[in-house]
Amino acid sequence: MSNWLAQAITEAEQVNDWLSPKRESSLALLKKSPWPNRQTEAWKYTPINVIERTKFEPANDTFHHTSDIPNLNAIDLVFFNGIFDAQASTSALPAGLSISALADGASQTWALESFNKIKPKRHFFGLINDALATQGCIIDVACGAVIEQPIRIAQGFSSGSQSHTRVLMRLGESAKAVVVEQLQGDALCLNTSFAEYQIADKAHLEHYRLAMQSGEAISIGGCHFHLGEASQLESNLIGFGSQLSRVDMDIIHSGEHSNAKLNVIYLLDGKELFDLHSAIEHTKPNGVSEQNVRCIVADRANAIFNGRIHIHRDAQKILAQMNNRNLLLSENAQINTKPELEIYADDVRCAHGATIAQIDEEAMFYLQSRGISRVDAQVLLSFGFINELVDLMNNSAIADWLRPILRQRFANMEIQ
């Protein structure tokens, strides 16, 4: 067994809180699970031996803020190195919304029930998070409540920190909310951050995960959504690569007429790695799912996308689309993309496509013919490729904040 894992298990055995009854089975499973390696399908292209190799120093406690998002006007839940900072967080909440720190959740029976109910057991680091996440938050939106203000869960990380956080959210029937998970920090640290969203019938969740840890950071997490009848999910994932960045997304349609959109942007440079495994489960008929995954890799960066669509036997009349487009800016960059379709219903429409391309020379010539240099044109075109998805974001404050950041990242990219 890996030393890191052995230590994590030892730590987990010390955890004793209101969630302990729920942690037990995960811990038991974890003890039986082998440490993932290249032969483990889910980790085929993402080596995790770096976790073994790394010696984590005691955490540097210089506060690391996440960037402010101007005009977002959010309800802030602020975490530093995985620890909730009540002072930096918003305390006044609108009617219909209740939020508590995970540690203070004992009185909420629904939270105990829903912990680990949506997130599938197959995620190795999800099990670790089950066993070790004592920090995080519980968000409850009452039936019919429309929460206009976005709820921002801002997590900053400093060097040396190891942390495990969990978000549990319940969106009541016909309720509406916006959640922004923001993760930031480029120092060597390790965190697992998993979130479970229970979206009731006719509810609507607009979701952003800004996975913007970079540099030496080791960031592993997941977002898991359970969709009730006629519910809607619009999820956006922005991935900046780091030494090791992995996100698992599960969207489970468990009511008819549910609709989910997932738009994903990766931007990788240097030796960065970003790995997304998405899984869309259609268990009931008449559902719609649409995934757009766009990825730009420069230098020696490494992008992985594994997109699974699973349509169950009785889930007829499903419309499922998955589109993965990749732009390679260097010969040494790597993209591994794999669609996985498992369809047991016979009356469905399921489309998928993956392309890996270099820059469009026709568009390049058009821009150059207007006086724009090849390098600047490349930045414009790459930005445009990504910006198409940014333009689709509902929240203009996030889109406006993101554009210059993305542009800056392109400008710094190694173009060969």
Next chain:
Amino acid sequence: MLKINDLHASIADNDIIKGLTLSVKAGEVHAIMGPNGAGKSTFGYALTGRDNYEITQGSATLDGQDLLDLEVEERAAAGLFLAFQYPVEIPGVSNMEFLKVSVDAQRSGRNLAALSSSDFLKRAKSACKQVNLPLSFLKRGVNEGFSGGEKKRNEIMQMILLEPKLSILDESDSGLDIDALKVVADGINSQRDGKRSYIVITHYQRLLDYIKPDFVHVLADGKIVKSGGPELALELESEGYSWLESYDRNAQEENV
């Protein structure tokens, strides 16, 4: 202004332009007409420096500056502009941003101070109005979802903003209804200041009713085979290009 001498250009070893000689003076409008496959579009691409369009022989200078040695963007900064027959759609890049980056790049290439954002915005809005496009088109992706006519008008808007010395308009009239044609022609005419020059590539005399050319040339098989005044366009309109075959026969006989 523009001097082209014995230009030969090929694509993938196929010779398309075979000895084209043309001289355009400041303020002049030249029309190039000719049958399909004569090399009209190739001429535009070769002169602007598109990849895979290889110049195998000849010279081309703009105000004495050798164009053929320059990168595509340097030719643009030198004052060359091509209005595309099929403008390219670039989703995700707003028209406004594209125009701003283009204007900035060209001004810097010409050692002019950059325009302030408000100055640029003013000019962009006025150019947009001039070609009769709604201002919302500035915010949309470059040519994204534009109709054929809107794309052509967008080309003219770019021309107005970039103020090139020499513009090549590659079938800017194709696919336009008569109103759109007038807008395009007015856009071009508004830019005729006695200094800036135009090469108008077209199949039809119709456009030349609105943009009066000083010279009309017939391009066939990669060469200019006949030049004349505006009356030549009318002649072509009524007689078509069938006379070229006899022209070819005559030429062959002469060679024999």
